[in-house]
Amino acid sequence: MSAIRPLSTELHTMSEFRSPTAEPTSTIVQVSAVSKKFQAPDGQWFQALKGLSLNIPAGRFTTLLGPSGCGKTTLLRLIGGFDAPDAGVVIIDGVSMDGVPANKRPTNTVFQHYGLFPHMTVAGNVAYGLEVAGMDRREIQRRVQHALEMVRLPEHGHRKVTQMSGGQQQRVALARAIVLQPKVLLLDEPMAALDRKLRKEMQSELKRLQHELGIAFLCVTHDQEEALSMSDLVVVMNQGSIEQMGVPEDIYERPRTQFAARFVGEASLLKARVTQRHDGLTTLETLNGQRLQVSQVCPQDEVTLCVRPEKWHVSGTDVNEIRVTGQVQESTYLGGVTQIAALLPSGESLIAHLPGRYVPTQGEPITLACAPQAVLVLAD
Amino acid sequence: MSKSTAFPLWRPGMAKMLPGFFIFLALFVVPALIVLAYSVMTRGDYGGVIWQLDFDAYARVFGLPNEAEMRDWDFVYIGIFAKSAGIALLTALLALVMGYPVAWYIARQNDKKKFLLLFLVTLPFFANALVRVYAWMLILRSDGLINNLLLSLGVIAQPLSLLYTPGAVVVAMLYQYLPFMVLPLFASIEKLDIRLMEASQDLGAGRGRTFVKVILPLTKPGIAAGLVLVFVPSFGNFLAPTLIGGGKDLQVGPLMAQAFVAARDWPFGSAVAMVLSTLVLLCLLLMARIERTAQGSQQ
Numbered sequence: 001m002s003a004i005r006p007l008s009t010e011l012h013t014m015s016e017f018r019s020p021t022a023e024p025t026s027t028i029v030q031v032s033a034v035s036k037k038f039q040a041p042d043g044q045w046f047q048a049l050k051g052l053s054l055n056i057p058a059g060r061f062t063t064l065l066g067p068s069g070c071g072k073t074t075l076l077r078l079i080g081g082f083d084a085p086d087a088g089v090v091i092i093d094g095v096s097m098d099g100v101p102a103n104k105r106p107t108n109t110v111f112q113h114y115g116l117f118p119h120m121t122v123a124g125n126v127a128y129g130l131e132v133a134g135m136d137r138r139e140i141q142r143r144v145q146h147a148l149e150m151v152r153l154p155e156h157g158h159r160k161v162t163q164m165s166g167g168q169q170q171r172v173a174l175a176r177a178i179v180l181q182p183k184v185l186l187l188d189e190p191m192a193a194l195d196r197k198l199r200k201e202m203q204s205e206l207k208r209l210q211h212e213l214g215i216a217f218l219c220v221t222h223d224q225e226e227a228l229s230m231s232d233l234v235v236v237m238n239q240g241s242i243e244q245m246g247v248p249e250d251i252y253e254r255p256r257t258q259f260a261a262r263f264v265g266e267a268s269l270l271k272a273r274v275t276q277r278h279d280g281l282t283t284l285e286t287l288n289g290q291r292l293q294v295s296q297v298c299p300q301d302e303v304t305l306c307v308r309p310e311k312w313h314v315s316g317t318d319v320n321e322i323r324v325t326g327q328v329q330e331s332t333y334l335g336g337v338t339q340i341a342a343l344l345p346s347g348e349s350l351i352a353h354l355p356g357r358y359v360p361t362q363g364e365p366i367t368l369a370c371a372p373q374a375v376l377v378l379a380d
Numbered sequence: 381m382s383k384s385t386a387f388p389l390w391r392p393g394m395a396k397m398l399p400g401f402f403i404f405l406a407l408f409v410v411p412a413l414i415v416l417a418y419s420v421m422t423r424g425d426y427g428g429v430i431w432q433l434d435f436d437a438y439a440r441v442f443g444l445p446n447e448a449e450m451r452d453w454d455f456v457y458i459g460i461f462a463k464s465a466g467i468a469l470l471t472a473l474l475a476l477v478m479g480y481p482v483a484w485y486i487a488r489q490n491d492k493k494k495f496l497l498l499f500l501v502t503l504p505f506f507a508n509a510l511v512r513v514y515a516w517m518l519i520l521r522s523d524g525l526i527n528n529l530l531l532s533l534g535v536i537a538q539p540l541s542l543l544y545t546p547g548a549v550v551v552a553m554l555y556q557y558l559p560f561m562v563l564p565l566f567a568s569i570e571k572l573d574i575r576l577m578e579a580s581q582d583l584g585a586g587r588g589r590t591f592v593k594v595i596l597p598l599t600k601p602g603i604a605a606g607l608v609l610v611f612v613p614s615f616g617n618f619l620a621p622t623l624i625g626g627g628k629d630l631q632v633g634p635l636m637a638q639a640f641v642a643a644r645d646w647p648f649g650s651a652v653a654m655v656l657s658t659l660v661l662l663c664l665l666l667m668a669r670i671e672r673t674a675q676g677s678q679q
Contacts, residue, residue, distance in 0.1 A: 115579030
């Protein structure tokens with residue numbers, strides 16, 4: 001029923017989507033071919049990282065995003081020096097970290113549990129690393145005060161850390177790490193213990209801090225919204241490997257794999273078959289009979305297409321659009337948009353976000369359309 | 381209007397405490413008062429006391445001169461107290477050094493293994509204290525285990541005199557009271573958040589500094605409790621100094637026994653007991669203070 005339409009989508013490289021102000025960056029942490037396995041209490045071996053390689057840019061906010069067990073925290077711990085890789089090497093600022101213990105690395109960590117010393121005051125905690133480094137007492141005081149001002153706790157130095165709220169404790173942990181001016185600041189699920197509102201606040205706070213300090217932040221999170229809002233570079237991880245990396249828009253607008261499409265944001269995934277390859281254009285046909293042409297190279301005959309929910313709209317009159325008809329299964333008002341889950345004749349389901357409060361009844365037929373450019377061909 | 385004080389004498393639920401209260405009263409408070417009373421009475425010629433106030437027993441303990449008895453300053457008993465305290469302190473410190481790694485190891489095991497190891501630590505308590513001290517006599521004496529072993533290995537030509545030395549007393553008491561050190565240390569170390577060690581390392585501290593700056597302060601309550609629990613019974617110990625110390629160098633425990641039994645000087649024995657109890661009480665107060673400050677910094 002649909003005519004064959006050319007699709008102008010090209011493969012975009014990451015660099016094209018960098019913000020215009022960004023100058024070319026150097027690499028601060030180089031992870032190459034790192035593997036790590038752990039033995040579970042039941043004796044089973046678990047491969048946490050599978051020969052992973054990654055370059056982390058200097059002076060940028062990088063996020064490792066993935067579900068629990070994907071190896072993101074393991075990777076952070078290998079960089080911090082709390083675990084040693086079974087194979088591969090971590091290089092920080094050009095120096096191999098092989099055999100270098102955590103206390104000798106130019107990294108500092110904000111732990112998920114904060115790890116504040118309960119027998120010390122706030123200032124005592126922040127001063128700890130400087131005291132270890134043997135810094136002059138007056139200089140320590142000055143830097144501690146400066147760090148506390150940076151995290152907006154200037155008046156709290158004398159307080160016991162146990163008297164602080166969760167959000168304040170996290171700021172203390174941040175101050176304690178940044179006061180040492182590490183080359184890389186590692187953040188392990190820093191917001192996990194905070195409530196939603198505080199989390200939002202801390203996200204922009206972290207972003208601001210990173211900007212002011214100019215040091216590389218490497219943050220581990222399983223929260224895709226957090227990753228997209230804070231980061232310059234998002235690394236999507238799954239089962240010990242990198243699934244995709246890129247700037248946030250890249251990750252969301254151009255997911256490369258089914259996992260990346262599903263894990264970051266919502267997506268409708270539709271199976272399609274290659275029916276014709278001609279002049280660099282590939283013609284695809286979905287299970288529901290829609291046909292479209294893409295300029296992407298599709299080596300396999302079966303492909304998966306991805307459409308983000310906000311790309312759909314209720315079918316209009318534009319003949320160039322891709323159009324599908326299905327039955328409404330569920331509609332959920334999300335505030336601002338209504339999420340529609342529709343069942344297609346092929347048995348696949350489709351998720352669409354329609355503006356405003358749209359109340360179709362269950363089972364009602366619905367025809368949705370999207371621009372051909374909104375359809376992405378995934379690599380797997 | 382209800383009268384409220386910081387420590388009301390009677391509160392609901394206190395009835396349940398009455399049996400314990402009376403046992404404590406009858407078996408501790410009353411005997412302690414009897415000892416206190418005897419310590420300030422006049423010595424009877426064949427033991428016992430004459431009911432006449434006399435503080436001379438304390439004067440003798442502290443070595444004060446007494447012209448009527450033609451006594452000059454004499455600090456021999458203060459010396460005995462000091463030496464006993466020294467031996468007890470050495471025992472407690474050695475117990476701390478030996479007990480800390482043990483407690484650390486046990487605290488890091490899984491629950492099942494922890495239970496087993498704690499049971500093994502307390503196992504010596506199942507044998508009578510006298511038997512355990514006698515065992516040390518067999519090990520330490522000139523034809524005992526250690527000397528025989530060293531002689532047969534050719535390390536020494538003549539048996540060493542190990543028994544009847546202060547060192548032997550320390551070893552025997554150390555063995556006897558080590559569990560008192562391990563158990564409170566275990567309780568403290570188990571509560572320690574092990575992740576703080578990673579945090580310390582992350583901030584640039586090596587193992588030594590992490591131990592001194594983070595682990596020691598956070599396990600201070602266990603250290604204080606262990607030191608007191610070993611020091612107190614070692615200080616007034618009777619069995620080990622008598623059997624293994626040989627009575628050559630007198631310590632507080634045997635001194636008390638001698639005063640009551642050999643010298644039939646009940647007021648003096650009682651006075652020694654009161655001074656000892658007071659010193660022990662001061663130790664306990666000190667420990668309570670340390671624990672309170674440690675808790676204050678954690679809560």
